[in-house]
Amino acid sequence: MAVLHNRVSGEELKRRLYEETEPRTTISFYQYFPVQNPQEFRDHLYKHLYNLKVFGRIYIAKEGINAQVSVPQSNFETFKTFLYSISELNNLRLNIAVDDDGKSFWVLSVKVREKIVADGITDPGFSMENKGRYVNAEQMNELLQKDDTIVIDMRNHYEYEVGHFEKAIEIPSDTFREQLPMAVDMMKGNEEKNIIMYCTGGIRCEKASAYMLHNGFKNVFHLEGGIINYAKQVKGNNQPSRFIGKNFVFDNRLGERITEDVIAKCHQCGKPCDTHTNCANNGCHLLFIQCEECRQKYDGCCSTECKETIHLPLERQKQIRKGIDKGRNVFNKSKVRLRPKLNG
Template sequence: MAVLHNRVSQEELKRRLYEETEPRTTISFYQYFPIVNPQEFRDSLYKSLVTLKVFGRIYVAHEGINAQISVPSSNFEEFKAALYAIEPLNNLRLNIAVDDDGKSFWVLKIKVREKIVADGITDAGFNMENKGKYVNAQQANDLINDPETVFVDMRNHYEYEVGHFENAIEIPSDTFRDQLPMAVDMLQGKEDKNIVMYCTGGIRCEKASAWMLHKGFKNVFHLEGGIINYAKQIKEGELPSRFIGKNFVFDDRLGERITEDVIAKCHQCGKPCDEHTNCKNNGCHLLFIQCKECAEQYDGCCSTECKDTIHLPQERQKELRKGIDKGQNIFNKSRVRLRPRLNEKEE
């Protein structure tokens, strides 16, 4: 029987990744299409991709597939052939990372989920087939100059913080499921304007565009392939970038630089910085922005408390971590439950 799950420790897998000499290509893709038996689909896909040394994170559901992966560059064409052999995925657009060292993933994980992106939608009348129109990079640049157009960022607040389209509306939430009703509320009175939804790779803004049409908005568009594809198109077409800063990505890189603009600030000292990191204290692991100077001062931690903790014996650290549910531990100065200003008073 074929092995359908990884059996090697994370530490060993990371070691192997960093010892690799062959370059890897980081890719993201998604497709909304009906899958009758997600578990069967998942197992077949795993057997196909693991032999090609594909690493990454793939979600499969009745509504489709969502993937962020890396593949040895020499296996890219074989990977593409295997993917395109699945009829609904034939000629699927693959978003190839623009700022990539190939060290984005170190293991292949394919999980069956209820949905490929959690949306909170229970409305039986909602139909993904009625979605907004695609716009490419040139069309997006043209639309952003139109006063009758509203750009809407369908990413989380920490993604928006380090980079976004000029004058885009932020939907300030930690989750996509909260953003959908918030977007409808925030855009009341703009039903006749051009509404351009965008996100990292296209999966969230595609569903958001369908939801806005479902809620009565008339002229809804979404950025084809998201910011990742936009960055590729402006580079190839030598177009000006109307996206400013960095595109947050959900892998070990935590970001792809689109322009040299640094629009965020270090959460500890307040100086310009857009480098996300996770607190080195495994009992915290807070995702926050930290400059190099503060990284040195706090040993990569978010606070003096966490800095002190990582220098304790490992057994003591394990004791302190027992029973802790970090959940989605992300810095957000608008929320009291997380440190409003790391080691400093609120500005």
């Protein structure tokens, strides 16, 4: 009987990963296309990718696929051949991480979801078939020099904070579903201007471009492959990068450096810093920016309170954590109520 789910503990899988000697390649990709039977498609993917020792997370929905995985280098071509054997994924663009050790994932997770990116759209007239025009890195740089161009960042605040395109507008919300109507409201009166949407890998800005067209905007573009593909193109073609700083990524690295600019500050002391970390107190686990000096001062914690907590006996720590709802524990200026006081 084929294996369709992981049956080994996370600790054991992580141990095996770090014992591997063969390098891995980290890849992200997505595609909007109609999936008639998401569960059947999910099982088909899992069986083949499991045999290729692929790790990572993949979401399947009726609207398509969204994935971030790592593949042993010796299996990369077989992996690509398998993906391209699926007609809707043939010649799919694969975003290969530019700054990665291949140790971000140690288990394969393939899940069926309602949508590959939650959008809150309920209008039955909305369709992904009518979306904005792709722009590559060279076209992006050209459009950025025009006065009638507006650039919209469709990522969260903590992503925007450490890196973004020059003159990019931040949509101040925590969730993509809130950002979509906010972007429409913020752009009213600019229906005839060039509007470029961008995000990390392209999946959010592609849907956002379709939503803007659906709401009457005329000249809508979206960055093909997002920041990941843009960084690869400017580097490969020796072009100037109009994206400055770091590109936040959703794995253990928490960031890929695109340029040497450090545009963010340590949330504790205010020094220039763009290193994200999670609070070492498991009862907090706040995502925030911390410099090396503050990391040592607070033992990797976001506050003196959390620092004191991690030095308590484990049983006492468990008692403190019991019943706490951490919610979306992210340092976010757009949602100040989510942020505990950072001492410093």
